[in-house]
Amino acid sequence: MMKINHGSPQHWALRTLGVALIALIIVWVPTQMSTSRIGQFSDAFVLIIAAMSLNLVLGFTGQISIGHSAFFGIGGYTAAILIKDHGWSPGYTFYAAAALAFVVGCLIALPALRIKGIYLALVTLAVAVLFPTLVKWKKLAWLTDGAKGIDSVRYDELPVWPILGELKGRDGRAVFAYWLAFVLLVVTYLVCRGLVKSRFGRSLVAIRDNETAAAVMGVNLTVTKVLVFGVSAALCALAGVLSTLRTGVITPEGQYVTLLGSIVFLLIMVVGGAGTLWGPIVGGLVYVWLDNTTRGFGSESDGVIGFLFGWSDQSPATLILGLALVIIMFVAPYGLVGLIKRLWVKVVVVVPKPAGTSLPTTGQ
């Protein structure tokens, strides 16, 4: 174990190294990897954004929501309808989707305020179940195209970003989708970070830890809960828009639009580490990796994997994923971020600054 001081040259070197490593991976993926790999990373970014949005209400504020798949769907459908029926440029649909989801999120949060815990979970569950049904409803078919959904939602021509140069064809689209998802991921991260590390963020954790104490400190429970739900819904809608733009399709039974989507977001958040800023990032990457790796397992496989899963006609991905998650929750009850932190202190300990030096001590 190594001890270094907070703010010392070694600490800065370590930080710089970390940032450089992350930057290298981020650039490496779209320039060196195959198109399908790039797509997997974009998918992970989409899921990370959705899990981050859920983390805001559940991880930080302690309000259970299983209805986020509906906000994801609202985002996707808003983009699809505006682009296909109204000829919007895809870029602007992000704003429209976020605004609409914010309003819907606030409206759902209003009645949800009177209830807590498992009851709130049930109300949001109803929202998740209702959304696909509503989209398939015959009387809404003029808008949503019913059960068959909306396809060919995409950029007619990819916008040219100066750093990326001109992108063409299937590969170009994948690279563009990757960078678009990455930019939105950074935006979402910054929004979450800004909220959580502020006075507002402290009031969120206060509500989670002790609602009564938060109220008697002057936190307006109603306004705070409604706002955070709205912001969370808006961020989740961004993920929905991204997903639709990347795949070009949205259907009522599509990926992450149904209740299953909510479960996946929840899973990623919990596995990564609820109530941490990096939890959804780690969780999302691990989830997509596991999902894609195990999908190929089955009767075709040889070696150990073939021996273990050769009996299965179908892909055992779900089974393996489930088992892996149980194991992860066993060894890392506070999520993977908690586990990484616990292991990391065995290598390097950053000694915090001595008490009293981090703040100006201007007495009165």
Place this chain on the structure above:
Amino acid sequence: MSLLSITDLAAGYGPLEVLHGFDLQVNQGEIVVILGANGAGKTTTMRAISGMIPRRGRIVFDGQDISSSSPDSIVRLGIAQVPQGRGTFADLTVEDNMLAGAYIRRDEVLADVERWFDVFPRLRERRSQRAGSLSGGEQQMLAIARALMSRPRLLLCDEPSLGLAPLITQELFGVLKKLNAEEGLSILLVEQNANLALKVAHRVYLLETGNVVSSGSAAELAADDSIRKAYLGS
């Protein structure tokens, strides 16, 4: 001068009425103690004052009627509550707990944190620790310091001695007394521990099943035979 003046206060939970209409006054610079057994309505009184539950009657704070104000506007007027069972935010650091206490203000917050760390030096040592890792006594201190961060003129303390060792409780009451004497802070304290309460209080109200059955100066109540029997055990 009367800082808090309560007339005919009735409150409860749904159809269950717990407080049946009593009067209570806290004067500027006073420590007033509400003494009562379990179920007498002490905590309900606190909740009614801070606006956490629906209530009837008149509550006037500093000339302003707060009978139907929301909890956050009551905090803004200058009433802070230390909830029963401390209510510190376990996952926030000690310092963040203090900052959370200053939720309603933005000016000189950091200077105030240092100021209360001077009064509670043990909290300064633990400033970057999770509040959940503190001992019971330290958490109670933190809960009080956090409440003071909103710069209240009246501090409501709901049974601060709950679950604390006698020595720690004494230290805590010493701090409250000091805050009252040096900062001129008015305090309304709810307690079961009559011995301790009578030592710090200027005036005492005796609450039994939702009614004030007796009130007076601490000395008067300490001398009353029936009260000594019921609450002091001698």
